[in-house]
Amino acid sequence: MPQMNLAEALIDGLIWSLRADPRATIIGRGIAGHGPEHAAEDRLKQEFGSRIIDPPTSEAAVAQLGTGAAMAGARPFVHYGTAVFAYEAWNQFINEAANIHYMSNGQLSAPVTFHLFHGIRGGGGPQHSGSPYAMYANNPGLEIVLPTSPRDAKGLMRSAMASNNPTIVIQNAQLLGLTEDVPAEDYSIPFGKAVVKRDGRDVSVIACSRSVIDALEAADILEKEGLSVEVVDIRTLAPLDVDTIVASVEKTGRMVAVDETYEICGVASELIASVVTRAFSALKTQPVRVGRPMTPVPFSPPLEAAVNPGTQKIVDACRRACKR
């Protein structure tokens, strides 16, 4: 099995998608970012250069170009780079792509994939550190995919490109370098299936995106203190696999929800609500929420670190949930 970093795996998933479906097309460049992993994109350019276009800086029209093309039978993959640039296309994501299947009563669908890099990335400052997926999740009709490992990235990308719905594949740019063995052949991973990344007895940490990696680190630290932490990666925010989450919390009796979006109306809030409204009695202690505090992301490194819901905050939250 070859080793791939997350960027390479993502590109591999795209390549398989383009091989499988002649309607698939790519709008955008810099799909593997502009960091050290950017070269992963070369394979895609070599094999499918003629199916890639490099659009102007016109985010709104580019979103709509992808949506309109999808409605007319193409399978566009639209890359935005930094997620915040897609704020310019808010209407196009929400009002057009997400609504069209429903409001046409199933006559049309918009199988477009939007690809974004989100999150605190080191010096992004207030305008380049946004994580908009909680806002997207507040709208029906969009599928939201948050890969955290190379294997998942490949398989989930494949499902995104095959999906008949507008799908947002959004990942923390800092994960692009993560490396592991990835099957060379074509495979896909279905949406709506959370995965238990680490078994534990005392507390369930339910997380997504970057926070999964932080949670695994926190679990290592806590193991040394004798706390056994289970880590669940939701993988897709929409659809959300509430069953797996609830099963985990029923097993451990304690819950920490952690995610990089803002605490208020954020993903962690939704995760807690989904457990409390379904399995309140399974909880032995009050659930703990870890998210971004309600402040813009500041530029300076010490300030930036203070808003990042990283490993230490998860460790503290687990201790609190377990009353340590």
Next chain:
Amino acid sequence: MAKPSHAERLELFRRMLHMRRFEEMVIRLAQAYEYTGRQHLHIGHEATGAAVAMAMRAGDKIHTTHRNHGYVIACGADPGRAFAEIMGRRDGLNGGKGGSWHLCDAERGFQSTSAMVGGSIALAAGAAFALKLAGSGNISFAHFGDGTLDEGVAYESLNIASIYELPVLFVCENNSKAGQRPSSMLAAARLQDVPAALQIHCELVDGADSDAAQIAFQKAADRVRETGKPVFIEATLERWPGSHQVKAAFPTGVTDLSLALNLDKVEGKHADWIKQSDPILRATRALIKDGVSDLVGLLEMDAKVNLLMEDARSFAEASPFPDASVAFTGVFAS
């Protein structure tokens, strides 16, 4: 291009009558059911809409705006299902989920209607992109009002259509009128200056002149098919006095074809619009003058259309409201 044949001119007129009588029925339904709401009627735009629809071929796609009813009908959608949709009924074109603003008949290439000013132009560029990729030779049509050119997304879409040579025919219905509240505030002296600055071929047509429109849109569509590049047509229109009505009404009365030969009898506040700007009366006169038909022949056609609309209305009225459970289905495609 040669002048259209008699048969083609009659077909255009037939579609125009369908459009007009449909909208008049929408007014009556609004009055009867008191769902006055905001209907954006296509009255006065029929020559343009019908000419566009006739330039479409099987496999072409069209995206429209809030002022969409005429186009749906001109493209051949079932008027009964269209009424039912506007009334939110189960048998509506969208099962009641879309309403007036989102009528959709994908089978006829009538893609979604976007109620967002600027929505249709960008989606149509996308459709053209897909059609170009598919290599089918089909083209896409973007219908929008002058207001769309106030939106940045329109400018972005025109730029993209130009650089990528997308096969799209931009149909701008310019009914902006000084004096009334204008529907756009573009500083450009002429709307076409915007696409022209982006190197898109532009044409201007009197959108209420059915013959001119029929020729212009056919020619433009041919040009898009031949060159694979976008064309922009500005169709000038005199805004119908009822185009922004909140309370359903017939400000220019129910259309009477025989007035075409008795224009001096027309009086009242909106006499000018009826005499000079009503495309139906203008077409009636032209068809009679050119010997394509006589008045009786046209009245006969009109009577048939009226009957059809009455049947369509009955169909819509008989259709029940959808079951509430349907509200939760169809959010995602399977």
Next chain:
Amino acid sequence: MNKALKNAGGASVDGRLLLSMHRTMLRIRHFEETIRRLAASGAVPGLVHLCAGQEATNVGIIAALEDRDFIASHHRGHGHCIAKGAPVEGLMAEILGKASGMCGGRSGSMHVIDMERGNLGTNGIVGGGIPLAAGAALAARARGSDDVCVCFFGDGALNQGLLHECMNMAAIWKLAVVFVCENNGYGEFTAIDDVTAGPSLPGRGEVFGIPSEMIDGMDVQAVYAAARKAVDYARAGHGPSFIICNTWRFGGHHVGDKQEYKDDEETRAWRLRDPLLRSAKALSAAGIVSEEAIAQMEQDAISEMAALADGVRNGSEPAAQTLLEHVYG
């Protein structure tokens, strides 16, 4: 290839003004060089976009403004800040995220705001400064003032719908805005011609009846002359103008970009058009100052900037306790 490299011809300005513009350009050049070194050594968090090569457009435009006038800048904006009078130490500290930075380390290179000097800020969003400038001009009108507002943006912003919307509004309402496109031929790694339709760039402004011209952005005198005209026009209440300055960034899109997408010949040709060489030549040809004095000015700029680096680098970091300050006013 950069679109139409036509020289607007030898506009000449007053000797004292040329001298002061030359000095400001030198300060910008060496400020950027200092930042480049700091970034290469890892002292600058995040990405940083330098404007070396574009000094004439920064300085020539802003020289036509009064102190009370406004500018809105973009991600490549250090030069605009300096030309508008920002304290270089505070600017450098901000770029390094220090407590003594102009925005307390909250904003970094891409969001430096300096309201004291009418600088609405550098901006991380392509086209983001354009509506801010139009808004500032509207506010000036509301206060009954004839303040002018310049917005700078790159060629990449030419295809943003916001530009079209704002040009339209500025034209309808005759706002005192000067739209300045610093056309350096590339938006990130994409050549302007690949994404920008139309027979002429000024045509995009002319559509709205906005006086529009394309000039040599490497010639500070030509830039100043165009700006003088546009600013006077705006101040007199006639409305907006559009100036496209053809220029070149000598560095990459950001520090670390290897610029493989650029043609070496082209780069060399542009290098020879260095705005600093050009104005130095004009100064000495007109006998305004001696060549020794010009060389001395450069040395002064180098030492001014280099002297700041260590102090700024070792400055204190903002305290995490200040995190929640200024979220709301």
